[in-house]
Amino acid sequence: MKNKYSIFSLIKNAFSYHENWQKAWKDPVIKKEYDAIIVGGGGHGLATAYYLAKKHNMKNIAVVEKGWIGGGNTGRNTTIIRSNYLWDASAGLYDHALKLWEGLSQEINYNVMFSQRGVMNLAHNLQDIRDLKRRTHANRLNGIDAVYLSTEEVKKFCPIINTSPDIRYPVLGGTLQRRAGTARHDAVAWGYARGADEMGVDIIQNCEVKGIKRNGDEVEGIETTRGFIKTKKIGVVAAGHSSVLANMAGLRLPLESKPLQALVSEPVKPVIDTVVMSNAVHAYVSQSDKGELVIGAGTDDYISYSQKGSHDIVEGTLNAILELYPIFSRMRMLRQWGGIVDICPDASPIISKTTIKGLYFNCGWGTGGFKATPGSGDLFAHTIANDAPHKLNAAFNLNRFISGDLVDEHGAAAVAH
């Protein structure tokens, strides 16, 4: 049994100069065979392993990670969590996740600092207003706590936004989901890893999958840089690299992997205490507990695995930030980085079985996967354990690209007319 983390354990350990803390997770010896292997040690993969062990009693499982856990998009995103999605299927999925977030720190005994500081989405033209109202109505009927705000209410909730009617794209209104917010991204990976490890899950880092071995239409195991590992169930949660894994199994996915960038400013005292998103001008901003402004930029339009995007994208984002927050002009960009996001044609994820028995994919989260982490892990674990989807992820199957039953979240953000 691991030390339970609490103020008391912290005090107790202070007396021994913190020399007696146990490992948060071990460095396991790889077994020859597992009941299931999760490929990808990001938040989603680790959550999947955690819920497989916790809810489906699968303890002989492993997470294999080519680098270090949480080192991909988990550690590179802008940590926004919300569930105010338009379509019923999306609302169900993301609100399931949001509910799990609400008890996550206690569930895994690791403070993921889920901060329900609210997320605002701004409207800048009349169609934005229609779209946001539509979404707010749908949210309300789906039991999601979204409200529509007038420009004055936007200003009141976040006084530093420039709501002058004279700016290039004035703020005409917005929506607010108060239960939404941010969390500490690294902690999510570490907390799930620690929890999974405690239940016996092997977390194998620095182990890259090089091949997926099949026997006819069934999987037999994975070839890795640390040798062959036998298993009958493989859950791939490899984000930007999903297609690379799919190609190993002879599958093609409806994905394109593109650069997505983000940046933080130098830390300052609290200046913005909510999350504000503007799709129309492309400016997402919040402030971390440390005081940095956390700003999400957009994706480039080309496929790339370089983890680098073009400067124009960063510039465009900061243009929009200064349009809405002219007081930030003298703030300084401290750090900028890129990740690789796997984008589906309908901007919705895939949590699905495949045509190969024992091979499951959880991918296509595009630019917004972090918020779904607990829900995604829970539902993917269910899908793997039962070889059938949970009703909350049934719509997010691969077959929708064949039948045409897409969950078109970005179509819902409508084009200008």
Place this chain on the structure above:
Amino acid sequence: MFLITCPFCGEREQSEFKAGGEAHIERPKQPTELSDDEWAEYLFMRKNIKGIQFERWNHSHGCRKWFNVVRDTSNDEIKSVYKMGEKPPTI
């Protein structure tokens, strides 16, 4: 930001161009003959290669011409550029 040599205009900033995804996915001549599966393959399924990719680019802020590029998507190094209809180079 990489540089792309437009076969019509010469070397330009990537920001002058628009990416068009995987190249050499020909629109089926007889779509009605295809099964839903086959149509989905054309419509949505992509190789999404990490490594040498043959892809389409459009010089959207220049001559507006479409052409093909061979690029290593792991480091964005461009290996070759060729016009539409030309035979892809062997790389």
Place this chain on the structure above:
Amino acid sequence: MSKNLRVKTSKFIDETSRVSFKFNGKTYYGFKGDTLASALLSNDVHLVGRSFKYHRPRGIMTAGSEEPSAIVQINDNTSLTEPNVRATEIEIYDGLEATSQNCWPSVNFDIGGINNFMSPLLPAGFYYKTFMWPASFWEKYEYVIRHSAGLGKSPTKPDPDIYEHKYIHCDVLVIGAGITGIMAAKTAAKNNLKTLLLDEKNEIGGSTIYQDSEHVKINDQSSSTWLENEIIELEKLDNLEIKTRTSVAAYHGYNYLLARENLTDHLSKGEKQNKVRQRLLKIRAKKVIVATGSLERPLVFNNNDRPGIMLSSAVKKYADYYGVATGQKNIFFTNNDTAYESAISLNKKGIKVESIIDIREQSNSEFTKEAENLGIKIYRSHTVVDTEGYKRINKITIMELSKDGQSFTSSKKITLDCDCLAIAGGWTPAVHLFTQSGGKLKFRDEDQVFIPNEYPSDQISIGSCNGDFEIDDIVKNTLKTLKEFLNIKKTNYDDLNIQCPKDKEIRNIWLLPSDKVLGKTKPFVDYQNDATAKDIKLALREGFRSIEHVKRYTTTGMGTDQGKLGNMHALGIIAETAGVKMGELGTTTFRPPYTPLTFGTIVGRNVGEYFDTFRRTPMNDWHIEHKAEFENVGQWKRAWYYPKNKETLHEAVQRESKAARDGAGILDASTLGKIDIQGTDASELLNRVYTNAWSKLAIGKCRYGLMLNEDGMVYDDGVTTRLDENHYIMTTTTGGAANVLGKLEDYLQTEWPELDVYLTSVTDHYATASVCGPNSKKIINKIIPDLDLSDENFPHMSFKNAKIGNVKCRVMRISFTGEHSYEINVQANFGKSLWEKCMEAGEEFNITPYGTETMHLLRAEKGFIIVGQDTDATMTPIDLQMDWIVSKKKYDFIGKRSLYRSDTMREDRKQLVGLVTDNPSEVLEEGSQIVADTNLKPVEMLGHVTSSYYSPNLNKSIALAVVRGGKNMMGQKLFIPMENKNINVTIVDPVFFDKENERLNA
């Protein structure tokens, strides 16, 4: 009166020009050329700020951009305020006001200092382990955490300064104007290469320019004298541009670099006026020479963070360059020879150096000998185990190191008084830009440095950033590399005669031992974030192995200095503790920018109205003169409505809508996309991209078309007119124009190159006025009397060429309102006069200008869709009940196949219908949801209201909606559940007005 520690005159400081500034409210004086740090030090001020976590007093550690501790808020409470400014970089000017950060009420007495006593409870990552109970309290805990974190304060007023961008293309970019950068730049320029030389400091010359050691000679001159002459020569070169105060922020692929040129931050308020503050240089260089030098390493030992503890190189620079003594009782603490060089330099200026603590057992260089000769006491094989002095160091305790460097020979301690401890831990090549560009490093074991190994683009690294630290090696290797790189045989420097002492002995101990257990000590690795060696060890103990994990868990290297000082120690301690080789461990990723970059610089002029292009129609001025309110549609400004006598939107739209049907209305339709299509296969192209057939459209006729995406969803719509056999003009939606053109070009160039078709965007070439209503014919007749407007000659959906005076125009008889109407297109520059002519001619018929809102209302009365409002990229033409426009005969068109997938053929898809409210005066909210059963939990949503208006022509509320299976639900009662009530509605035909289309020919 504070002490004056200016000990010598310096040619780099203008002592004739005294500058007054305030620090924490107190007035001090310095000289032009001083940084805030050098000016404060000259006034014997060391305590500058408080640390991030423990609020420990901190001073000035460095003399450059790597400074972790001396960061201040400048010009507080003004629009020019700026947080986290490095005192070591900002040059003082008259009126500068700086204050300490992260302390309250003052830097001298800071309540937050209590955190230092709490520190046993605040190890790395403590916040992950606690604040979880009770769950609902996190918000309160977080409030406290957030308010105690965060360093400086954000500005609260918009920035009055201006910024700009400059694009530079050069043959050779040289980054860093130290001795090697200068040699490289001069060589490149002399070889006819267009060269740009950048340096972040206000003067070029690097550390050589103030080097005054007798032991270092170039051609028998002191190295600084030699370099001064070089600089004089350099400035004469035509091919060379030199920019100082210019810091390279990012090195991207393909030799694309971003640099920030600071133009006014060193000027007084008056001098700054109307000048560009900072300029972002966007540089595309054929070749890049990185000569960024190296950064001195601190040493990691207990309490190594007190004010007065500084890098040895900084102490030297303050003395040699600024003429400032950083203390009156200086002690050096070193693991290599450079500290001796500095100590000698200080001693010669009369600045007292008490002793040198050297962890090495021996050193026999000329420097050490000279230091001994000068009477400086040297403690070899000794290490500092502790320091004292809360707000300024006043004592150190030293002990003799064992052979292995991990413990002590005896328990004997020596205590020494000092007011400045200069620490010298060796050098770290500044490889940040090199790795940003994608370069791979290798680890050199003998002196424990990472140096460039594989270059990803056309670039080299020279000098100490390439791992050469002795001036003779530097010059020799630089010349060799440079010749190969620039492909030249000879340089001016081939016969230089260089003398310098040779002793590279360095004893590297990443974490120096203490006589106390580690847990009781505070050996800082990251000064700004208060991360200590024990935090790093804790992270390792808890299973964090990778450097990235340790960095994130302990926050090492994540401060505003990005770990320029401490990252190597973090790596070293990890390697030692985990028993791995440093070379295998690798480094963390160096992310841009090298030093933080203001948002203003990145944005440049793209602020305010320049944030995005405005597109305005030729009639825009008229709309403004007539008090129109505007709507943003894409980049266009469109007239939304024309309020008269303080009308509300609703009142104006009711009036406009009524007038358009009762008399005449006029709309500026210039923003609609227009694509000119020519070629023998023009009809074939339309056949392939529209859902309906085009081959049989007669010349002079117009036809409405619907365009799908390949996935079968409605993409755009508009009327296309056949002007001639092989000539069409297509209209698109206002927002969709560019995308439609792009899509058509894509198909033409890549899928159907055999088609003979040419496309030209002509949206901006024409201005369009649409005149509608029962009086429209009379009005057009007045303007174009020659045109036969009879229904026989000019029926609905046809087009005529005509002339208004001498101006050619195209007139289309098409209607988006259901009224008899004409669209007149003229060359754009005649747009305003066309509009005025229409208004003049229409005056007697009460012509009423109407905006987009009325247009939307009128078309909704007719059940015409607006793509993007009534559709959302999930609607097929069948869903829109527009089956009539989908050709059954055509073998193929874009999107056709997708209409026959199992889910797109389902009967229960959402379909476009009309809605009326039981209460005819109740107008539905656009976007509201539709349900059949309000008692169901969860509520099942059938669809939503896409368009909704009060129709003055029907005297009731009308709406368009998409409803699941709506096609077969005519007459069915449904509900719109609002927050406080349910609204009863009935599904009706979406055509509300003039179902028989009688008014088209009225």
